[in-house]
Amino acid sequence: MQSLPKLASLTAAASIAALLMLVAGPGSGLLLPAAAHAGSEKGAGAGKQGSAIPECGNSAPETCHLDITINQGAATAGAICDSFDRGEGLCVGSSHGTPAWSEPGYFPRQGIQSSFTWKSHGAPRDVDYTSNSSFTTVDSYIRGDVPASNSAILDVTDAWNRASGVHWKTVATGSRPGTPGGPLYIDYDHKSYGIGSTIHIFGYLVRK
DSSP states (O other): OTHHHHHHHHHHHHHHHHHHHHHHOTTSSOOOOGGGGTTOSOOTTTTSTTTTSOBSSSSOOSEEEEEEEEEEOOGGGTOOBOOTTSSEEEEEEEEEESGGGOOOOOBGGGTBEEEEEEEESSSOEEEEEEEESSSSOEEEEEEEEESSTTOOEEEEEEEEETTTOOEEEOOOSSOOTTSTTSOEEEEEEOOTTSSOOEEEEEEEEEEO
């Protein structure tokens, strides 16, 4: 019979604790049971613009994101990168980033390379990025226009990759370059001494 007072005391203590939590409410500094926090915290990256949009790969979602960098190939292998200020030119080498849109090797004798070419009509430039795994095999391309040589805007009129077989484009909704609903972001970093130029392209494509 000695257990009854202990049981009564435990019951009373639990009732008091529950009452304190109810009265104090959130932010009172009281430690709530772990179950009370379930689902209250966002996962890593939650709320970031475009964080739920998949990578452009072998599937065909409505929207996907890509991020590629073209690196000038070895000058000893004949790789050149012209200044983007020129009316027309090219940059050849390897590319890294989104796998279905890049070619990490540069073996021009076998046709394995990534190239970026352009032609201007005034300030705007019609540009073409292509990755090849052989002379006759195109793995991906991105075609569009850049308003001027110092612009970060790449409006895509047609893009395609072999992995998905889908054609893509960008849309103009007023969003910044590289963000959902905007053009791709492009940064052509030309090295005046002739080696080490890079072209960084990233952003979001929508299915045509």
